[in-house]
């Protein structure tokens with residue numbers, strides 16, 4: 605644990621990544637990404653489809669190998685010393701089923717197991733129920749997740765991350781496929797965790813209901829950071845309830861390089877520069 609990352613009150617940076625490069629299937633996906641997220645901040649990761657957002661999050665969490673660069677989480681380097689029990693992660697999709705039909709309670713309770721702790725802690729049922737409640741899944745405790753819709757499975761995954769009351773919460777497009785009232789409940793829960801000091805890194809297609817929480821946006825394009833600063837404002841025509849989001853947003857050319865969000869990038873995200 606290095607002195608510059610951690611003081612007596614805990615790590616100053618929840619995420620500290622420098623020069624991250626990732627190559628997958630022979631393609632260079634991340635080309636030297638620097639991301640530093642101070643403890644307690646809520647950061648949105650934005651960018652067009654295929655810009656490398658999920659790969660970056662997976663690299664930060666050690667789920668894909670780095671070909672170059674360094675990552676520290678909550679003051680510890682990636683690896684066996686990384687404090688996984690203090691980190692919650694919600695992947696974009698439910699991992700392929702193993703064929704074992706776990707119930708919602710079992711999946712969420714697995715979020716309380718880590719390292720050598722193979723038994724859930726005292727009071728786990730109450731915590732699991734509260735986490736399912738926070739994602740609008742109260743009453744579904746005994747249902748096998750395999751029988752649930754994609755949106756319901758996503759909510760169970762979110763509950764599995766929330767049940768830890770994590771210090772660092774990493775979410776990959778958490779609200780896709782989830783109905784609007786449940787999105788609001790979920791955002792309230794993330795806001796509560798943030799109020800308790802948690803750091804949140806969230807991949808979003810658009811800021812949507814997270815907008816009031818987002819303090820900073822990191823925008824990727826073709827595996828590089830093209831903006832790191834104030835979040836873009838939603839464009840009025842995109843914010844309207846009648847706007848549909850199924851259309852593909854075009855990739856602007858050339859990419860902006862400065863710290864400010866370039867005028868061509870806003871339309872890509874359906875947002876205006878700050």
Ligand SMILES: Nc1ncnc2c1ncn2[C@@H]1O[C@H](COP(=O)(O)OP(=O)(O)OP(=O)(O)O)[C@@H](O)[C@H]1O
Pocket residue numbers: 628629631633651652653654655656657658659660
């Ligand atoms: N395992 C893999 N092997 C080869 N290429 C991959 C692999 N995983 C991702 N890629 C490629 O890396 C690029 C970035 O993918 P990634 O999923 O990180 O983008 P993204 O910004 O999260 O996109 P989306 O918004 O569609 O999820 C894409 O071109 C994708 O096809």
